[in-house]
Amino acid sequence: MKCKAIALAVVILAGALSAQSKAGKYNPPRTPDGQPDLQGVWTNVTITPLERPANLAGKEFFTPAEARQYEKDTVDRNNADRRDGGAQADLNRAYNDAWYDRGTKVVETLRTSLVIDPPDGHVPRKAGAPAGPPVGFNRPPEGPEDRSLPERCILWPTAGPPMMPSFYNNNYQIVQGPGYVMILVEMIHDARIIPIDPRPHVDSKIREWLGDSRGHWEGNTLVVETTNFNDKTRFQRASENMKLVERFTRTAPDTVMYEFTVDDPSAFTRPWTAQIPMKRTDGPIIEYACNEGNYAMEGMLAGARADEKKAAGK
């Protein structure tokens, strides 16, 4: 009888521990200086959209069967050899899916949007907020400055901070040393070097492409606050005064749960938060070295001159 009671207690305890682990009580390994270990190569690739599709309004999570169907439909569509829409559409669609690395799965939480707050899964954009940055498509480009930031190899709108999945290069390497965390972003090949100490942000007159990041630990969570963005990045049409808080929590051996909260009253009616699980993946991070091979810039400028000649009737 006593044995049975003990066995039952063990079973209950085991169940409780398992439930606890699922609830995020995973105890991550430590770095030599005792910090939770986030190091490794991670990918945030997913087909889950930032915002909830209109026809899923009110539906925060897929059922597993719905998730499979959504994945199948999305992959089918991405792989479709589309010939509709005429030559211009065909050209704009660039090339087929073999060139991309867009992912095939929804996030493991089965959420229907990356935005988790507001609960409706939408970025709470403010009506009348200023439009995004000029991208140079409004006139034939005279030089590289008239083309967009990604085309100039300066910044990709999803490479961050905050870091979101895109068509390819969704890979990140986290390296920790005493007092610093470094995140190498494969897209555009940025290295974010984040001091982990209470030093204040740089002067407000100093504006940076990646902003000015400061980190600290809250339990097992790395919290990174970033300010001092410049006025050219305009993440989701935010201004240079955007304040970003990112949270990195190792929730399993193969998972860093990444959440970010964006606050900018000039662009949004309230702060909003997105969540993206980052999964361990094979390295290494591959160099991007975008400028070196950017024949496309020359090609686009040559294209603009050819258009001008054509318009002049030559």
Add this chain to the structure above:
Amino acid sequence: MRNRLALGIAGLLMAAAPMWAHHAFAAEFDAQKPVKLKGTVVKVEFINPHSWIHIDVKDADGKVTRWMVEGGSPNALFRRGVNKDALPQGTEISVDGYQAKDGSNRANGRDITFADGKKLFVGGSNPDEQPNAK
């Protein structure tokens, strides 16, 4: 119901699908100049942001013209198993794409097909498998 859901999602995503990869193709290539090229690989530059495949194209008179064909980021290609061994010198390929606006012998590689008919394109739809170009 499920079909309606799927259709709705598809419609929305197609409307929202980004129309360019690293750069605006319409700025570089001419939709009025579709090209179909058949040639042999001279060299492949696996450089970011786009790989470039150089091919020699022989016309009916035996005249050889060299073309440069633009492809995707090598990072994505490597992860799909496409590396320097996939397109060795002398490989015969067919390219379906659009020529550069300035009339130079450059094209985007919309489709690239090997001599045995295999495409650098896979229409599979199993979410458990990353489409693989091999």
